[in-house]
Amino acid sequence: MRIIHLITRMDRGGSAINTLVTATEQAKAGHAVTLVCGASHESRMRAREQQALDAGLEALRAAGGEVAVVPALRRAIGWRDVAAWWQLRALLRRGPLDVVHTHTSKAGVLGRVAALGLGARVVHTPHGHIFHGYFSPWKTAIFVALERLLARVTDRLIALTEAEREDHLRLRIGDRRQWRVVPSGVDVEAIAARVATLRRDHPRQPWHAVSVGRLTPIKGMDRLLRAWAVVATRQPRARLTIVGDGELRAELEAQRARLALQASVRFVGWDDPVPWLARADRFVLLSRNEGMGRAVVEAFAAELPCIVSDVCGLAELVTADVGAVVDGDDPEAVATALLASYDCQVALRRRARRYSIAAMMEGIGKAYACV
Numbered sequence: 001m002r003i004i005h006l007i008t009r010m011d012r013g014g015s016a017i018n019t020l021v022t023a024t025e026q027a028k029a030g031h032a033v034t035l036v037c038g039a040s041h042e043s044r045m046r047a048r049e050q051q052a053l054d055a056g057l058e059a060l061r062a063a064g065g066e067v068a069v070v071p072a073l074r075r076a077i078g079w080r081d082v083a084a085w086w087q088l089r090a091l092l093r094r095g096p097l098d099v100v101h102t103h104t105s106k107a108g109v110l111g112r113v114a115a116l117g118l119g120a121r122v123v124h125t126p127h128g129h130i131f132h133g134y135f136s137p138w139k140t141a142i143f144v145a146l147e148r149l150l151a152r153v154t155d156r157l158i159a160l161t162e163a164e165r166e167d168h169l170r171l172r173i174g175d176r177r178q179w180r181v182v183p184s185g186v187d188v189e190a191i192a193a194r195v196a197t198l199r200r201d202h203p204r205q206p207w208h209a210v211s212v213g214r215l216t217p218i219k220g221m222d223r224l225l226r227a228w229a230v231v232a233t234r235q236p237r238a239r240l241t242i243v244g245d246g247e248l249r250a251e252l253e254a255q256r257a258r259l260a261l262q263a264s265v266r267f268v269g270w271d272d273p274v275p276w277l278a279r280a281d282r283f284v285l286l287s288r289n290e291g292m293g294r295a296v297v298e299a300f301a302a303e304l305p306c307i308v309s310d311v312c313g314l315a316e317l318v319t320a321d322v323g324a325v326v327d328g329d330d331p332e333a334v335a336t337a338l339l340a341s342y343d344c345q346v347a348l349r350r351r352a353r354r355y356s357i358a359a360m361m362e363g364i365g366k367a368y369a370c371v
Contacts, residue, residue, distance in 0.1 A: 001026075001098040001368075004120075006036045006088070006111040008075050008104055010057070012049050012270065013214055014294040015127035018184045018360075019103045020056050025361050027065035034066040036091060037107075038073030038084075046245055049270040075106055077139075088114040099123060099368060105143060112150045123368065124150075125158040125182075126168070128291025128313060147173045156367050158182050160292035163312035180367040184292050185360025188352040191274055191301035198278035207238040209338060210280040210304075212273045212295040213287065215246030220286035220309060220328050222248075222255060227286070227334035229259045235339055238264060241280065245270040277302035284338060286328035290314050300352035305342035307334065321347040 005023045010016045020035065027033040035057075045053065057067055068091060072083035088110055092100065097120035102111035108124045115122050126147075151157065151174035158180050159165035165179045209231075213219040221242060231238050242252075242265065249267065256265050268276070273295065277283070283299035283306045290313040299306050300322065308314035309328030318325055322344050324337040353359075 002032045002096060003099045003101060004034050004036060004092065004097055006100065006102045006107045008038050008073055008107040010035075010037045010053060011045055012052055014184065015104050015291065016053075017056075017294060018125075018127065020060060021185060021357060022101075022360070022364060023065055024056075024060045024063050025357065027060060027063035029361075030064075033060075033064075034068055035060060036068045036070060036088070036111075038075070039069055039071055044247065046270055049245070052272075073107070073110070077106070081110060085110050085114055092118055092120075101125070103127060105147075109143075109146055109150060112154060116153060121155045121368070122153065123156045123158060124154050125160075126164070126291070127160065128164060128289060144171055144173070147171075151175075151178065154178065156180060158364070158367055160184050161313050161316045163316045164291060167312055180363065182360055182363035182367060183355050184294050184297070185357035186294055186297040186301065186352075186355050188297065188301040188356050191277075191298055192303075192349070192352070194274050195278045195302045198275055202279060204281045205239070205279055206281055207235055207339075208241070208280045209238070209282045209284050209307075210241045210243065210273075210276050210299075211284050211286075212243045212276075212298070213285060214244050215242075215248040215252060217248065218288050219244070219246075220288050221252050223286045223288075223309075223328045223331075224284060224334075225252065225255050225259060225261065225265065227331040227338070228261060228265060230331045230335035231338050232261060232264050234335060236264075238339070240265045240284075241276050242267050243269075243271055243273050243276050273298060274302070277304060280304060282307065282338065282342070283323075284334075285309070285314065286334065287311055287314060288328070293317055297352060297355040300348050300355070303345045303348045305344055305348070307337045319351070322351050 005019055007019045023033045023035045070087045072080045100115040100120045101123040102108040103125050104127050157174045157178045228240050283304040286309040290311050292313040296306050296317050306318045306323035308318045310325050315325045326333045326337050
């Protein structure tokens with residue numbers, strides 16, 4: 001098949017990694033795949049994150065895939081979107097296509113409009129949604145209306161979780177026959193093997209929690225720091241490592257100082273999360289909105305009990321046998337969950353296997369075939 005994947009920006013965030021892995025695996029399987037994205041300046045990636053992204057893009061090319069950059073495609077809404085649509089339309093018209101697969105909201109709008117009349121099957125993966133926590137009410141209302149309209153010209157809609165699908169259906173976006181649920185795939189076996197090797201020399205540290213995510217408002221790291229202030233008073237040995245970078249880093253570091261948490265909380269910037277997962281004995285993510293949470297699956301593979309906020313993707317991912325789902329705005333409840341005892345290694349291994357790359361690719365293949 002000739003497949004186009006379209007996403008607004010490439011970085012090391014969950015939706016971008018999902019898209020890149022999907023495209024690479026399809027290229028390995030012999031499909032003609034092109035990954036189309038914006039220039040990604042808005043991600044403000046530092047050197048190590050950019051290097052990791054470049055390695056992933058090179059792996060796609062080595063598998064036979066292509067990468068095309070559309071300069072006008074940006075995450076922010078503006079007049080340049082007209083130019084982005086025009087550039088996308090020109091790119092899609094270059095040759096016959098079997099599938100145009102759009103990812104995330106902005107690329108989903110422009111890409112699906114650009115694909116009209118080209119005869120390709122149109123597939124869209126929202127990777128969560130932007131219906132709360134991202135934009136003002138009026139902007140959100142516009143996106144809901146656009147999603148309802150564009151669902152009519154979309155052959156298949158793919159949700160990462162059952163909860164995400166139901167959220168869209170409640171808003172009358174698409175109908176149940178259009179939707180398929182395909183969780184984001186993670187190389188859980190490779191992570192488990194690396195963690196086992198790392199722990200032979202450096203055993204996990206008691207009362208050491210780790211959180212992984214971009215330092216943006218939606219990831220809720222400010223809520224985590226407020227909860228950690230309670231943890232620190234109850235368990236002086238507790239330590240928290242936050243892996244990630246972003247626009248809020250300076251603000252979050254200032255919050256850490258105000259809460260007198262310098263001794264128990266460290267920010268390590270963007271980094272390979274696996275060595276940090278190997279050192280910890282629990283994982284926490286208090287996002288305000290989350291499509292699924294690839295970092296949680298990585299924590300499953302590292303056999304870490306997971307404490308997460310009660311938003312749709314995370315609440316479905318973390319069941320009672322592998323951690324706890326809490327109100328992210330309740331510091332006492334978060335602290336209690338973080339300091340609880342867990343014995344769930346077998347359940348974590350079993351849970352991780354449900355989110356393998358092989359399982360994701362099988363689901364995507366079935367979704368394409370049903371169109």
